[in-house]
Amino acid sequence: MISNLDYGTLQHIWWILCSVVGSLFLFLTFVQGGNTLLWQMAKNDAENALIINSLGRKWELTFTTLVLFGGALFAAFPKFYATSFGGAYWVWMLILFTFILQAVSFEFRKKPGNLLGAKTYEFFLLINGTVGVLLIGAAVGTFFTGSNFSLNAYNQVTWTHPLRGLEAAFSLFNLSMGLFLVFNARVLGAMYLLNNIDFTAMNGFEARLRKAVWINFLCALPFLLYLLVSLLMMQGFSVDATGVVSMVANKYLQNLLAMPMVLCLLLVGLILVVLAVFGTVFKAGTKGIWLAGLGTVFVGLALFFTAGFNHTPFYPSKADLQSSLTIINASSSRYTLMAMTYVALGIPFVLAYVAYVWSQMDSRKLTAHEIATEEGY
């Protein structure tokens, strides 16, 4: 059946798959959000250890999802991979740098002889959760605001801004996207910890986390509202049937109206996050992470679909409109997309065993006693 799919369908399927992986990554940034909560929430060593150990059992999933996001884009949209990573050099390098620091921090933090001391590794986690997520948000923001590049006849990229991608963080829209993701990650992080930790004999710890959910939600709100209003009002990039790119008023509003399913995803996603927050803060719920996680995935999908579908270049160029990348001109060949679609049939199996192992490992909540007596970070 897959071998009968036409090229355009395969390109759409792969944009959907990349969007799913990217959106799952946004959900899994609860680890990064949790990293940033460490210094505010933990009032003693036991609480500190609980947060680190709870997050430390999941950090690799987030990390791996980021790597898969990169790999999937490389395989399916190599022109994007080449243009964005090669062009916006510094923004990607700094994002990766924060993830390198994170990758050793859980393992090294409490090990004797760790050279830098536990506080330094905790600072690395904070950097990852703030700078890393902020820059990822800024990079995602350029899907709507555009970047400074041009491509020659051989598709070699020339970046026209000396900051090589970092300039994205100086756009109010992109910055708002980054800050929204930082605060959303903190909301998710607090919800995950509420779901994962046994708070018996942990005086005030649980209440602090619930308060963090509320405060970070309120912090995220103005950025979210600004993003939504801007998205609906802004001029957007559009590509016509002949491949010519032009600016169109209210393009993204048009996209949402033209794709009601995407609009539904956005609205339902936002509602789920709000419900999760209210359930956690006002009804002492502990399962908010699942609702908010699903909501975040839906919002992520809506953003990626709005950016890439309905004749929209998903990686537009401000410097040279005709260099903009669409899912049509940036994709791999039909053969590669088809081969990769066969490979992607394994994804449900992967998700199934991840879910099974997650449920096995989290079947009972993490206690201070377990950390003290068992293997821990």
Added chain:
Amino acid sequence: MIDVDLSLVNWSRAQFALTAMYHWIFVPLTLGLSVLCAMFESIYVRTGEEKWKVLTRFWMTLFGINFAIGVATGIILEFEFGTNWSNYSWMVGDIFGAPLAVEGIFAFFLEATFFAVMFFGWERVSKKFHLFSTWMVAFGSNLSALWILVANAWMQYPTGMAFNPETARFEMENFWAVLFSPVAMSKFTHATSSGFVLASLFVVAISSWYLLKNRHIELAKKSIMVASVFGLLASAYVGFTGDEAAFEDAQKQPMKLAAFEGLYKGQQSADLVVLGMINTEKEPDDDQSPFHYAIKIPGLLSLLANRDPDSFVPGIDDLVYGNSTQKVMGVAEKMKLGQQAVANLASFKQARQEKDDAAASAALTQFSTNKEFLGYGYLSKPEEAVPSVSIAFYSFHIMVILGTFFPALFLAFLYFTIKGTIAKQRWLLPFGLLSFFLGHVAQQTGWILAEVGRQPWAIQGLLPVKMATTNLGAGNVQATFFMFLAVFTLLLLAEIKIMVKQIAIGPEGLQNDLKS
């Protein structure tokens, strides 16, 4: 095309080499130690003896420390293809990206998911499920090696693809040809089995240290027993796959073979150089001897390279300038054809832009005649196709000499362990201790040979490295080079210090820590 800035190319090369070499300090140990941990745990589950559990958890702790920094140094490599080699990424992403994506979907998720069970699941899942998880981490680690080595092998021997002049890139035509290329298979088996050897050396080295210090005697003996059997079997397999890899080099990358053997003039019944000192003044086609001195075995190179002791093995001069008698086309001739292909491609693109279908069709026909030499059109001179002979030669010979030493070492450790006198062999134990560092030397030289031997190509014969780089200012790459140098060195020092401390604490210390 964009003008080539050689300073940028060399800094990009240096950065990739730096990050790859740091990454490869940790990866082979992960590949082998994950399997050894699974073996130790299997014995524990089978026997139910608590001391095997203690032993397993001790090696697992060391595995975890190494694993974390391996992950940290690995993420940058995947993204560097985009950040520093964007022309490469565009030109071959259609083929090269696929194995990386498959690696992410199938291998990395296995590792990431079951890693948590392996370390934190002892009291949360059943004994058998825990063992299964440990094996899954080992399987996932080695599966990830398969996919990245398939990708690397494709750079050494591009197959299963065609050049599309419309898009000016290479596109995949046969996934199975890419996956099951003979170079990919020999690279995968050689690299993973050498990782098993390194991990075995690691276990032998630390156990030797314990025996020298009269500490943890029983753990050390048990560990040596398992590691020396595993290491011995893996060493034999490394030898077998190494021979296969050299054979593939001879068939697919004859310049690499000529460079690592220091063979300038091709020979019938060519000699294999066992030991030698390279004459660094030697240039292709001059009259100087390639070696100051060399010990050779007559005819053996022909046998290894072509499975025929009387066969002809082309040397560097034959490959650069051609040898009509042996029907070897030289780089000089390939360059002329390549330059025509480059010009034809440019004409084709121009005609397409001007919507002149007749001119485009004519240019395409001409291009098709010479397209297989396209990459040679970007070389500046024929001698540019020769990699560094001294680096290739010494890397290869150091690797082979060490690879011959390791099985002898494992055999000696196994013999004395079976005899029950290993703790008394005070002369042998320091060799065991030293062997881990030698194992790293063999690992690094192996990769230096593989990558330096491929130069000047990013993709053998198709895309020179200098055409593959991102159009960045060299200053940007210099800045990130030193950034990674500083961070990776700092993390390596931290890792070594933590490892040394954990080894000093020992298994009983870890157990006490857990119970306190």
